[in-house]
Amino acid sequence: MSDLPKAYDPSLVEEKWQSRWIEEGCFKADPASEKPAYSVVIPPPNVTGVLHLGHVLNNTIQDILVRRARQKGYEALWLPGTDHAGIATQVRVEKDLKQTTGQSRHDLGREAFLEKVWEWKEKHGGIIINQLHKLGCSCDWDRERFTMDEEYTKAVGQVFIELFKEGLIYRGRRMVNWCPVSLTALSDEEVIMTEQKSKLYTVLYKLEDGSGALHVATTRPETIMADVAVAVNPKDPRYAHLIGKNVMRPLNPTPIPIIGDEYVEIEFGTGALKITPAHDKADFEIGRKFNLEIIDILTPTVISTARKCPNFTAWTALTRVVNPWKCWKPPDSWSTLKTMITKSGSPNAPMSRLNRASPCSGSSNTPA
Numbered sequence: 001m002s003d004l005p006k007a008y009d010p011s012l013v014e015e016k017w018q019s020r021w022i023e024e025g026c027f028k029a030d031p032a033s034e035k036p037a038y039s040v041v042i043p044p045p046n047v048t049g050v051l052h053l054g055h056v057l058n059n060t061i062q063d064i065l066v067r068r069a070r071q072k073g074y075e076a077l078w079l080p081g082t083d084h085a086g087i088a089t090q091v092r093v094e095k096d097l098k099q100t101t102g103q104s105r106h107d108l109g110r111e112a113f114l115e116k117v118w119e120w121k122e123k124h125g126g127i128i129i130n131q132l133h134k135l136g137c138s139c140d141w142d143r144e145r146f147t148m149d150e151e152y153t154k155a156v157g158q159v160f161i162e163l164f165k166e167g168l169i170y171r172g173r174r175m176v177n178w179c180p181v182s183l184t185a186l187s188d189e190e191v192i193m194t195e196q197k198s199k200l201y202t203v204l205y206k207l208e209d210g211s212g213a214l215h216v217a218t219t220r221p222e223t224i225m226a227d228v229a230v231a232v233n234p235k236d237p238r239y240a241h242l243i244g245k246n247v248m249r250p251l252n253p254t255p256i257p258i259i260g261d262e263y264v265e266i267e268f269g270t271g272a273l274k275i276t277p278a279h280d281k282a283d284f285e286i287g288r289k290f291n292l293e294i295i296d297i298l299t300p301t302v303i304s305t306a307r308k309c310p311n312f313t314a315w316t317a318l319t320r321v322v323n324p325w326k327c328w329k330p331p332d333s334w335s336t337l338k339t340m341i342t343k344s345g346s347p348n349a350p351m352s353r354l355n356r357a358s359p360c361s362g363s364s365n366t367p368a
Helices: 015-021 051-073 086-099 110-134 150-165 223-227 281-289 314-322
Strands: 037-041 075-079 170-179 184-186 189-207 211-218 230-231 244-247 256-259 272-275 330-340 351-357
Touching: 015 110, 037 051, 051 075, 086 110, 086 184, 170 281, 189 223, 189 272, 211 230, 211 272, 223 272, 230 281, 272 281
Parallel strands: 037 075, 230 256
Antiparallel strands: 170 184, 170 351, 189 211, 189 244, 189 330, 230 272, 244 256
């Protein structure tokens, strides 16, 4: 009998035993088995890269639980697979495409770009699965799935239909984090707050009856054309008597109401807040509370559709059209927290979009 080597050499052990386990079908689950069932669906790792130490820890714990279940007499299934990670993958493929060919996804066209994405999936998805094999994961490898597999996609669609029929999900207009680069909605986990230097503009909103005006402070004058109200705090003695009156929206003069809501900070800016439900999360909630109209003036790429500045981005609209109007004092410098999209690095452009959601009792996220 040879002596044990002084150092552990994984190449002499891991490949040998993993191959033997798979050849002998040690990890296959029998759907016709009369044993009690025990199943675990692997949290599918993204195909955008390779496994990290967190994956190793997580999968080791799953492996222990599944192997223990087999030893206790359960028909155990550990279902392997990978996640398409749509936006993350798109960003990574676009970056690689730019570095290798100097092209963008728009240069390639939809179908050719999709082919590149699938190539990326085959390359990196294979790396991840091979890593799971190296770890000795006791998955039923014949059942490996990818979240964009045709049958998998059909099953997800069917579940959505059933949930909708049961009233457990609904489709309604809600505010989302919007990425103007990837052209998609993203969860709150995909945005970060960053402190940035900004400008606080004071805009003049004349009272409809000609008796005066409100000075409204805003960091986003480019969305003025989507304003549907001006809000003041009802406890603010400067403005309480104006609640119920109308002001004229600047740039495209239209009467909009002055409303009272304690959300407005009396000490911030001028104490008067323009309400743009289509392009601000707080404004959206105030708009729902007062049943205000939603006017969306930005395209998915944040191009303005307003009559006064068509085909300008939201940011160039400010300098091209808003600045020439003599309806406010010079802007003040201001430090503010803004949200940025983590994957694309672009500014977050909150937008109102039709979305699917689950109603929660007592929540503001129930159907309007």
